[in-house]
Amino acid sequence: MVLSIRSLTKSFPGTRALDAVDFDLAAGEVHALLGENGAGKSTLIKCLTGAYRRDGGEMVLDGQHIDPRSTVEAQDLGIGTVYQEVNLLPNLTVAQNLIFGREPRRFGLIDAATTRRAAREMLARYGLKIDVDRDLGSYSVAIQQIIAIARAVALSGKVLILDEPTASLDAREVEMVFDVVRGLRADGLGIVFVSHFLDQVFDLSDRVTVLRNGRKIVTAATADLSRVALIEHMLGRELEDEVETQSAEEPDADRPAFLRFEGYGRSGVVAPFDLGIAQGEVVGLAGLLGSGRTETAEMIFGVRPAQTGSARDMDGPLKLSSPAAAIAEGFGFAPEDRKTDGIVADLSIRENIILALQARRGWARPIGRAEQNRLAEDYIRRLDIRTTSREKPVGELSGGNQQKVVLARWLAMNPRFLILDEPTRGIDVGAHAEILRLIHELTEAGMAVMVISSEIDELVAVADRVIVLRDRSHVAELTGPRVTGDEIMRAIASEATDRRGQVPA
Amino acid sequence: MSLLGRIAPQLIALAALVALVSFFFPGFLSISYHDGRLVGPVIDVLKRGAPVALLAIGMTLVIATRGIDLSVGTVMAICGAVAASAIAGGLGVGPALLLALGAGALAGLWNGVLVAVVGIQPFVATLILMTMGRGIAQLITEGRILTFTDAGFAFFGSGMMLGLPVPAWMWLIAGLGTALLMRLSALGLLIEAIGINRRASALSGVNATVLLIAVYVASGLCAALAGIVVTADIRGADANNAGLWLELDAILAVVIGGNSLLGGRFSVTASLLGAMIIQTIDTGVLLAGFPPEYNLVIKAGLVLIILVLQSPRIAAEWRVWRETQRAPPPDRTRTEGGA
Amino acid sequence: MTRRALPLYATIAIFLLAFFLCWLQFPFILSTRVIGNLLTDNAYLGIVAVGMTLVILSGGIDLSVGSVIAFSGVFIAVMLRDTGLHPLAVFALLLAITTGFGAAMGVLIHRLAMPPFIVTLAGMFLARGAAYMLSIQSVPIQHPFYDVLQDAYWLMLGKGRLTLIGVLMLLSVALGMVIAHRTRFGISVYALGGGEQTARLMGVRQGRTIMLVYAYSGLMAGLSGIVFSVYTGSGYSLATVGTELTAIAAVVIGGTLLTGGAGYMFGTLVGVLTMGLIQTYIVFDGSLSSWWTKIVIGVLLLVFILLQKALLRLTRGSFSGEAG
Numbered sequence A: 001m002v003l004s005i006r007s008l009t010k011s012f013p014g015t016r017a018l019d020a021v022d023f024d025l026a027a028g029e030v031h032a033l034l035g036e037n038g039a040g041k042s043t044l045i046k047c048l049t050g051a052y053r054r055d056g057g058e059m060v061l062d063g064q065h066i067d068p069r070s071t072v073e074a075q076d077l078g079i080g081t082v083y084q085e086v087n088l089l090p091n092l093t094v095a096q097n098l099i100f101g102r103e104p105r106r107f108g109l110i111d112a113a114t115t116r117r118a119a120r121e122m123l124a125r126y127g128l129k130i131d132v133d134r135d136l137g138s139y140s141v142a143i144q145q146i147i148a149i150a151r152a153v154a155l156s157g158k159v160l161i162l163d164e165p166t167a168s169l170d171a172r173e174v175e176m177v178f179d180v181v182r183g184l185r186a187d188g189l190g191i192v193f194v195s196h197f198l199d200q201v202f203d204l205s206d207r208v209t210v211l212r213n214g215r216k217i218v219t220a221a222t223a224d225l226s227r228v229a230l231i232e233h234m235l236g237r238e239l240e241d242e243v244e245t246q247s248a249e250e251p252d253a254d255r256p257a258f259l260r261f262e263g264y265g266r267s268g269v270v271a272p273f274d275l276g277i278a279q280g281e282v283v284g285l286a287g288l289l290g291s292g293r294t295e296t297a298e299m300i301f302g303v304r305p306a307q308t309g310s311a312r313d314m315d316g317p318l319k320l321s322s323p324a325a326a327i328a329e330g331f332g333f334a335p336e337d338r339k340t341d342g343i344v345a346d347l348s349i350r351e352n353i354i355l356a357l358q359a360r361r362g363w364a365r366p367i368g369r370a371e372q373n374r375l376a377e378d379y380i381r382r383l384d385i386r387t388t389s390r391e392k393p394v395g396e397l398s399g400g401n402q403q404k405v406v407l408a409r410w411l412a413m414n415p416r417f418l419i420l421d422e423p424t425r426g427i428d429v430g431a432h433a434e435i436l437r438l439i440h441e442l443t444e445a446g447m448a449v450m451v452i453s454s455e456i457d458e459l460v461a462v463a464d465r466v467i468v469l470r471d472r473s474h475v476a477e478l479t480g481p482r483v484t485g486d487e488i489m490r491a492i493a494s495e496a497t498d499r500r501g502q503v504p505a
Numbered sequence B: 001m002s003l004l005g006r007i008a009p010q011l012i013a014l015a016a017l018v019a020l021v022s023f024f025f026p027g028f029l030s031i032s033y034h035d036g037r038l039v040g041p042v043i044d045v046l047k048r049g050a051p052v053a054l055l056a057i058g059m060t061l062v063i064a065t066r067g068i069d070l071s072v073g074t075v076m077a078i079c080g081a082v083a084a085s086a087i088a089g090g091l092g093v094g095p096a097l098l099l100a101l102g103a104g105a106l107a108g109l110w111n112g113v114l115v116a117v118v119g120i121q122p123f124v125a126t127l128i129l130m131t132m133g134r135g136i137a138q139l140i141t142e143g144r145i146l147t148f149t150d151a152g153f154a155f156f157g158s159g160m161m162l163g164l165p166v167p168a169w170m171w172l173i174a175g176l177g178t179a180l181l182m183r184l185s186a187l188g189l190l191i192e193a194i195g196i197n198r199r200a201s202a203l204s205g206v207n208a209t210v211l212l213i214a215v216y217v218a219s220g221l222c223a224a225l226a227g228i229v230v231t232a233d234i235r236g237a238d239a240n241n242a243g244l245w246l247e248l249d250a251i252l253a254v255v256i257g258g259n260s261l262l263g264g265r266f267s268v269t270a271s272l273l274g275a276m277i278i279q280t281i282d283t284g285v286l287l288a289g290f291p292p293e294y295n296l297v298i299k300a301g302l303v304l305i306i307l308v309l310q311s312p313r314i315a316a317e318w319r320v321w322r323e324t325q326r327a328p329p330p331d332r333t334r335t336e337g338g339a
Numbered sequence C: 001m002t003r004r005a006l007p008l009y010a011t012i013a014i015f016l017l018a019f020f021l022c023w024l025q026f027p028f029i030l031s032t033r034v035i036g037n038l039l040t041d042n043a044y045l046g047i048v049a050v051g052m053t054l055v056i057l058s059g060g061i062d063l064s065v066g067s068v069i070a071f072s073g074v075f076i077a078v079m080l081r082d083t084g085l086h087p088l089a090v091f092a093l094l095l096a097i098t099t100g101f102g103a104a105m106g107v108l109i110h111r112l113a114m115p116p117f118i119v120t121l122a123g124m125f126l127a128r129g130a131a132y133m134l135s136i137q138s139v140p141i142q143h144p145f146y147d148v149l150q151d152a153y154w155l156m157l158g159k160g161r162l163t164l165i166g167v168l169m170l171l172s173v174a175l176g177m178v179i180a181h182r183t184r185f186g187i188s189v190y191a192l193g194g195g196e197q198t199a200r201l202m203g204v205r206q207g208r209t210i211m212l213v214y215a216y217s218g219l220m221a222g223l224s225g226i227v228f229s230v231y232t233g234s235g236y237s238l239a240t241v242g243t244e245l246t247a248i249a250a251v252v253i254g255g256t257l258l259t260g261g262a263g264y265m266f267g268t269l270v271g272v273l274t275m276g277l278i279q280t281y282i283v284f285d286g287s288l289s290s291w292w293t294k295i296v297i298g299v300l301l302l303v304f305i306l307l308q309k310a311l312l313r314l315t316r317g318s319f320s321g322e323a324g
Helices: A041-048 A071-077 A094-099 A112-124 A141-155 A171-186 A198-204 A227-235 A240-249 A293-300 A323-328 A338-342 A349-361 A369-382 A399-411 A429-444 A456-462 A485-500 B003-024 B041-048 B050-064 B072-088 B093-118 B122-141 B151-158 B166-184 B187-196 B198-203 B208-234 B246-256 B268-287 B294-310 B312-326 C003-025 C032-041 C043-057 C065-082 C087-112 C116-134 C144-151 C164-182 C184-194 C196-201 C206-232 C243-253 C265-285 C291-316
Strands: A003-012 A015-025 A029-034 A056-061 A079-082 A159-163 A190-194 A207-212 A215-221 A257-266 A270-278 A282-286 A308-313 A331-334 A417-421 A448-452 A465-470 A473-479 B032-034 B037-039 C153-155 C161-163
Touching (some): A029 A041, A029 A171, A029 A198, A071 A079, A094 A112, A094 A141, A141 A159, A141 A171, A207 A227, A270 A293, A282 A293, A293 A331, A323 A349, A338 A399, A349 A399, A429 A448, B041 B268, B122 C243, B151 B208, B246 C116, B294 B312, C043 C065, C043 C206, C087 C206, C184 C206, C243 C265, C243 C291
Parallel strands (some): A079 A159, A417 A448
Antiparallel strands (some): A003 A015, A207 A215, A465 A473, C153 C161
């Protein structure tokens, strides 16, 4: 093994991002690292590349214990990384990027001719013949990725980490990058491949390790795993029994849709779809990361408005051209990334809760302080937000409580349709159950809710109906008794499996 | 936090400063009453501090949105020139005031559109007007110092009302009005929200674009008022020197007021106290018999101290240092976001 | 061909077009006399703009340079008046002071993690205040060595005078080109301007690079102060107010991206000459007033900022480096 990791542990305030994770990498192997957001993939990689210091466990590279403190140090040890966002400088030339920090010099000045020659030689190994004097930014992302790989390999040479390197590439480009990776594997490099595209994992990797909630779930040879089994490992099934009893209680009446989207889509983001939503209904959106779940929500909420199709309610067409317009139609949206899109960290709980309500009323009609206090206290009590005071800045709360504040912001608006993107991500088990319970309460009061989740059990628990997305289009709709973990899993896996014929019947 | 608690540091600083100046110049706090007007160094501070105080009002709002307005000094010159040429053209006081305010609003609108709609960084966007503004002002005055004798207009610079100089009334009323408007309406909250997290605010339905434009327009209007005061005081528009470097004093007043350059929570009242602290230093240095040359150096020192106090990195290191004192094995996590 | 060079070509095209239009009206403008004067009159601006270019390339800004130039002039004049030091010794002392001053600002910017414009704003106050404290009046410089400096020129064909300070400016630009384009330090500067995070990942020592960038700007501002004192023959603490803005404008009109990471040192020279040409035209014309200079410069500044904003939007699609 060129690299072995034992019992790696890393905690952040409130969460344990990695919990005694083991991971091995052989020379001449592509080892895929899989898991949904928050599973611990990126934490593992950051520990490996020195961006984070681990709390416990050990890492052994070529028989040596290592403890890199920076990416540069990890690189010197032999661990190179290529990220999803090309981590080179688009404003420098290809040659400058490749040779950066090791420029050949004559009389103290950079020797441009030798730099150029060295850069060309480096790229020749990868079969890339391009003008190295052009700005990196003027080339396609695929070529930039290959250049990034070339630089990482030249600087490190033992382990190459590919962190979602194909996220913004098309199929042909992916093949181009994979050819390069296969060549490096043949040269005996150990390669860690992080991706959420299962096709690519089956295509490229020799072994797979799945992480979930900071724990290692399984390591297996790729050939021994079926697609369904892999998805099952990634999404988890522990809650299923408890959950199915809940959804069975739900009478499966055909309620009339009060919101209707027809041919709703945006090119390159989400393929046009039809969707009707009934009052008091919970619609779940299932699919793997990057399947178009969040994009669907953002389109409906006017963040990136639809280009085709129409949205209407019983009274006529809806205008959903911006978040403000969507809010005016009675929509609400609690985004996935609470920190950047949800909370306003320095404002108090009270101010965060009334923000959307105040924005709708306009600046000239402020909500009275007494009313603000009442609203805040009310939601702190109803949602059981754990805080010493309603005046505490939201940034100081734990993740679960921050999420409740964002929910409270929308509940205070009394919306008719609420979109929750990963409402339970990164929050503890207790808060998790509370939020699911809350969703039930809301729908009983007549609100329609759309829940996006990468935890299938969660969808089974709350959703009356589940839309399955794959490759940025809606591929299946499951209702009533078909809303089960197995069905959802099969629908997520189906399209691709048809092609590959790997699914057990 | 209560208002008093918020402005306590500024009040204490001002009191200490007054005490210090009084030590060198014992008559600093003495106020006498002559022919219906109050006279004394403190009254002088209130009057002379008016331009910076007025600018600081608008600058506070701009900085609260995580922006900056470098053009206010030149906008003062433009508005002063507009007012003076209107008076000199025989338009009368009312139209002159309206034209000057209109010019200020227009300048603010220009900055606001560049920042909020075109998406240029605030400091770059306002640099454009800062560079060409004096040229525009000179174009209006045709390169001369445009003087006038209209006593009605001069009232806004050197007049007295209820015992106090009119410029002092102007910043007091404008400042109080703005502070009340911000806190009695929801404007204050919405401005702070977009300053802290524009994206999250927009997702909550806050119209960040319009608000951003509005604060730059407010800053332009404040600059217009400051320009009117300066022009009326010297009974002439000096396109070259009116408002020179005052943008810096205004920014300084805002940061002395404890407002973060990184946006968010703000207090107009604290900024006004900041402006008075600056003016007390200016006047105090003069009265205490020091050469006025020291002013700039003192201000530079002040900026540095405040920068150290506000620095996010220093604050983070201080926290790390304190934690290491408590728990020996240090954990130097980077600030690159969570898992 | 690189899209990044587009603003540079635009700069050169604008300069040539402007020169051509001037020539149509005043054929005399195409003479070594006028060109020699253009270099001499803008020597101090060109030198300070070289330092500013490097600062802006790194993603920063230096608002202190105008004050540093004024300080330099007063410092030289007072030292020559009050001490027996030779001007060359005074120059060396001055350059050490201004370089150290710049370095100190660089250290503060990095250590405090505060926006450069506010730190250099404090530097602007400090340098201007220091100049006031030395002398509030204009101090004439009377030293035989200064007479030599002021009278040093090479006669070009057509009786144009290529003065010493004009040559110094061209040399500064050449040195700046070498530093920016041919040293590891220069590439680190571009890297920082392209994206701090990425630059750090690639191994740029950020603190050291930022310190050196502002030290270099301080050095250039000091040199510019020397040149300005030779040009005016005096030191005055109220001189060169707003020169930092003119220098920034010259850099941007020279095609350098105001947010950093892209641009050419040579473009700055063209930018300075463009601004000098505008002034020359206004002087030649006689009927136009001097304020048009500022307005035209402001308009050019706007045009270039918008042009670069548009270019950035265009390229945003093809690279996903550090957006916004």
